[in-house]
Amino acid sequence: MPSRGGMRTRGLQATIRGTGTRLGRAVGRTPPSAAVVLAVATAAVFYRLGDRPLWWWDESFYANAAHNAIAGGHWLIPHLAGFDTIHPSPFLEKPPLAIWLEALSIGVFGPTEFAVRAPSAAATVATAVLVFLLGREIRGRGAGLVAAAAFLTTPAVIVGTNAARFGATDSLHTFLGSLLVALVWLHAADRRDVPPALVGGVAAALLLTKGFAAGAFFAALVPLLLVRRGRFSARFVGVATAVTTVAVGWWVAAVYLLVGDYFVEEIFLEPVWHRIVGADAASTSRRTLVPIFEYPYLTRLQSVFRPWWFPFLFGAVVAAVTGRRTPPDGRSGGLSPRFLVWWTAAVFAPFLFFGTKLWYVVPTFVPAALTVGWLVAAAVDGTTAAVATDASGGERGDGWPIRRSAAVVGLVAGTALAALAGPSGRLYAPADGGGVALDPSMPPDLSVLAVVAALCVGARLVSTDGLGPGLLSLPGGLSLDADAFLRALTAGVALVLVLGVLVGTPAVYAAGNGDEPADTDFRHLGETTAAVVPAGERVYVQPNAAARWFYASYEFYADRPMREVPVDRLRTDPDVRYALMTSQGVPIVDDRNPSVVAESSHLDLVLVELGPPAEP
Incomplete structure (x- = not known):
């Protein structure tokens, strides 16, 4: 497809x-x-320009916005997903x-x-x-x-x-x-x-x-x-x-x-x-x-x-x-x-x-x-x-x-x-x-x-x-x-x-090369998602996992829509089939028989496929 x-x-x-x-x-x-x-x-x-994974900071932001222009038609106002918000928003x-x-x-x-x-x-x-x-x-x-x-x-x-x-x-x-x-x-x-x-x-x-x-x-x-x-x-x-x-x-x-x-x-x-006025938090x-x-x-x-x-x-x-x-x-x-x-x-x-x-x-x-x-x-x-x-x-x-x-x-x-x-x-x-x-x-x-x-x-x-x-x-x-x-x-x-x-x-x-664990792991998680999750199927994100990492690089490789949802939806919503969670968060969906699709110990992220919700 x-x-x-x-x-x-x-x-x-x-x-x-x-x-x-x-x-x-x-x-x-x-x-x-x-x-x-x-x-x-x-x-x-x-020379070997495409060998290493995307750098998960600036490079992944521009790559994500460029992909959204092609895939979502966001040309006039570029849209970025996985930085300030999980879903595409103006960048x-x-x-x-x-x-x-x-x-x-x-x-x-x-x-x-x-x-x-x-x-x-x-x-x-x-x-x-x-x-x-x-x-x-x-x-x-x-x-x-x-x-x-x-x-x-x-x-x-x-x-x-x-x-x-x-x-x-x-x-x-x-x-x-x-x-x-x-x-x-x-x-x-x-x-x-x-x-x-x-x-x-x-x-x-x-x-x-x-x-x-x-x-x-x-x-x-x-x-x-x-x-x-x-x-x-x-x-x-x-x-x-x-x-x-x-x-x-x-x-x-x-x-x-x-x-x-x-x-x-x-x-x-x-x-x-x-x-200029010194209000930039990055200034040290x-x-x-x-x-x-x-x-x-x-x-x-x-x-x-x-x-x-x-x-x-x-x-x-x-x-x-x-x-x-x-x-x-x-x-x-x-x-x-x-x-x-x-x-x-x-x-x-x-x-x-x-x-x-x-x-x-x-x-x-x-x-x-x-x-x-x-x-x-x-x-x-x-x-x-x-x-x-x-x-x-x-x-x-x-x-x-x-x-x-x-x-x-x-x-x-x-x-x-x-x-x-x-x-x-x-x-x-x-x-x-x-x-x-x-x-x-x-x-x-x-x-x-x-x-x-x-x-x-x-x-x-x-x-x-x-x-x-x-x-x-x-x-x-x-x-x-x-x-x-x-x-x-x-x-x-x-x-x-x-x-x-x-x-x-x-x-x-090259700085930010393939030896960087975050870069490599985001590519692995994203490519596995693209191979396993059906096209157009949404990946849902555990709230505290979304707060801990930027997902622009992951979304570029996965090419799947994402949404952050409350824990209750992860446990009870049958439409939620694939979830990106922290390793500590996986037990909260144990009653849905989660199957681990991909994981990264460095990022402390796990992609799971969920079974049907337990009967009330």
Whole structure:
């Protein structure tokens, strides 16, 4: 028997497959080195993507809401079951775009872990390619290669919770926000005439993904809009604003008309305002380097941005000093390294005060990785002016002068500190009496030196014109651009080497993996329920069992409606055939001869099939 909602997915499949065909044609026109980044990133991020169970917190919430969109038609207002209530109810803590994309993915691939995570993984791959292309635009192919490698080997990105390999909102948020900044930056710097409708569309998608958290990216754009305001005509601003307003406003207006103030409470008061004023119950006091900060990001970033945190810090200093001088061509709004420092700070700073989770700052790693790429390229390219690629793929200077010696010193110092931090990546921590204390691991991690050396060589080679013998004639009237081929091969070898050393096999290290008992047990209970309980048959939940656990993950796997009922109904109602109970609660239905279908000692949950009620 087809699963619930299966008939509704057939129309989606044809549409999305057609879109995939068009995307495939676009990929075919991708420059060779960018295509290599695309291929390596896809292999790293999608490797065994669906192996581990759903994480029973955030990931299961979005998966459950996406499944309810497909199965129950809850598209306009996403519905979540198994969190605040057992039955599906409005879920408006986040805008719906990420949920819609997961629902479309489920429509194509079925209700699987892979389908839930595919949109997030695809967004991470797209971000890696964007990082490469933007790094190439800033300082040439070498900068793009190093920046892409730094982004793809950042632990918080590739294996962190709610990042690339999780079905959540943060990877999509990172991609769309970074794309918005990149488009406006390129337009402001006279590198591209970006259509205002495209800017408005990306801004709308960003807002529909993460809501108010998107504000950090808009803050990053402020210097561009002020310094290069001549590039933004009234028509440009008007069209971009109108597209954004219409694309976001219709959903906001429709939902508000349907649920009223509940929407304001869910989308703003609870997730945003309460956190700002300190009413968020999740906020706790932690040891931070600066007492007024909410979360120890400055301490934790050593590990979650390992080993690039210290090269980034030195790169930021070198970039800030470099950016003080006006470039010879007089374009003060060019693709300057100084803007990378601002971009990093703009998307990071708000969460120092209000953030409580590591994944909130994932967008920081895009400009930070670009800064590392810029630093390495500036140290190895042997020129005094930054280089970038024009529309034809050739190198050209963008006029930002830099002393190579400053970049070399910054790279060496940052790499040395990263190596001294050891495998844990921790070099400093809050001191017991206040201030900062050194906390180096022993012995140093020499693999960092090998990785940086490999990237320096790779950056130098891919930036070199004439790497091969030029255009080669092949049998059948074909030809091969040996230069482009060898650069792409060099980029691929460098990326694979660095990923192999720093990341290894992502599925082994992903947070919330199959070794987590709760994740595994919820999948087992849910899949057993789907196999035993007839389709459409309701599963009833013992009251105190419902109070103890979230059931979003269980409901995703079980695909059966649920309801919490009083104990009397469990004992006397003949319509109650299947019940989810605690092990201590099972004896209350002994007179119905309960048969254990599945159980979890870790969760203390038992799924039982009940016989007829005892005769009065």
